[in-house]
Amino acid sequence: xxxxxxxxxxxxxxxxxxxxxxxxxxxxxxxxxxxxxxxxxxxxxxxxxxxxxxxxxxxxxxxxxxxxxxxxxxxxxxxxxxxxxxxxxxxxxxxxxxxxxxxxxxxxxxxxxxxxxxxxxxxxxxxxxxxxxxxxxxxxxxxxxxxxxxxxxxxxxxxxxxxxxxxxxxxxxxxxxxxxxxxxxxxxxxxxxxxxxxxxxxxxxxxxxxxxxxxxxxxxxxxxxxxxx
Ligand code: SF4
Numbered sequence: 001x002x003x004x005x006x007x008x009x010x011x012x013x014x015x016x017x018x019x020x021x022x023x024x025x026x027x028x029x030x031x032x033x034x035x036x037x038x039x040x041x042x043x044x045x046x047x048x049x050x051x052x053x054x055x056x057x058x059x060x061x062x063x064x065x066x067x068x069x070x071x072x073x074x075x076x077x078x079x080x081x082x083x084x085x086x087x088x089x090x091x092x093x094x095x096x097x098x099x100x101x102x103x104x105x106x107x108x109x110x111x112x113x114x115x116x117x118x119x120x121x122x123x124x125x126x127x128x129x130x131x132x133x134x135x136x137x138x139x140x141x142x143x144x145x146x147x148x149x150x151x152x153x154x155x156x157x158x159x160x161x162x163x164x165x166x167x168x169x170x171x172x173x174x175x176x177x178x179x180x181x182x183x184x185x186x187x188x189x190x191x192x193x194x195x196x197x198x199x200x201x202x203x204x205x206x207x208x209x210x211x212x213x214x215x216x217x218x219x220x221x222x223x224x225x226x227x228x229x
Contacts, residue, residue: 027097029071029079031063037089040096041076041106043067046130047099048169049157051200051224054097065097073109080110084118091122091151101131104140108147115148124151124192129179133172141185151192153220154183157200159207167202180215187217194218 031038043054043066059065071079080092092114094100094107101107111123131140144152158164161176172178186193195212197205199221212219 026068027059027066028063029067029076030083031059031061031065032083032089033061035087035090037080037083037092038096039076039080039092039094039100039110040065040067040098041094041100041110042070042096042098042103044070044102045099045128046102046134046171046175047128048171049167050169051167051198059097067097070103073106076106076110077113080114084114084121089121091124093124093126095126099128099130099134100125101127101134101140104131104135104138104143107149108143111144111147111149122151123149124153125149126153127155127182128168128170129154129156129182130170130172130175132182132185133175133178141182141189141191145189145191149191151194152186153194153196154179154186155196155198155222156183156208156211157198157203159204159211163202163204167200183215183217187215192218194220196220196222198222198224200224 027040027043029040031040045052053060054066084092094110107125114121114123125144131144156164156179157167158176164170164176164179168175170176183193183195195208195215195217196219197203197208199205205221209219
């Protein structure tokens with residue numbers, strides 16, 4: 001099953017998002033917005049949200065984020081090394097034109113490097129919450145925590161399973177339940193956990209806010225710039 005999805009996910013950006021194909025120079029790995037440094041480690045995603053920013057833009061704030069090739073952990077670290085000392089960043093965030101937990105090893109290796117050489121820097125993961133389905137053989141949340149990831153922002157664009165499936169069109173049948181499980185596991189592991197939702201008409205924001213409250217995690221509404229949360 002994993003092999004099936006792995007093949008799907010590799011092909012996904014081309015099959016479903018023709019515009020994601022690179023024709024010019026490679027996209028940016030490290031980019032920044034305000035005082036946060038962002039890491040764009042993949043363009044693959046296990047959702048196909050109808051509102052996805054990647055349908056309409058090549059990047060954000062002048063940074064091109066469409067990758068010709070996914071960078072190795074070493075390449076991410078090398079690029080990070082060039083930028084990490086430019087100012088006092090508030091945090092480093094795994095967040096780009098795809099779902100970072102598709103590359104769990106890369107997240108872990110880069111986070112370990114950050115915690116070794118810049119331990120004061122907070123590391124946050126922005127995720128669609130599919131990490132458990134994407135890495136079924138692994139203890140994903142425990143590994144993230146052990147590497148030094150301190151915070152996770154999990155997007156939940158659906159107040160119930162049916163809405164989630166219509167809006168996000170996940171490649172996994174049971175994605176919604178797994179996102180909820182990911183949120184619970186992150187909270188139980190004492191990660192600084194927040195649920196985020198994009199303001200779109202299909203979603204009952206109050207119900208997701210209540211759900212976050214019941215789960216005991218933070219909640220944040222994002223305006224419609226879908227990949228940057
Ligand atoms: S909005 Fe985020 S989760 Fe949805 S398809 Fe785009 S990258 Fe994936």
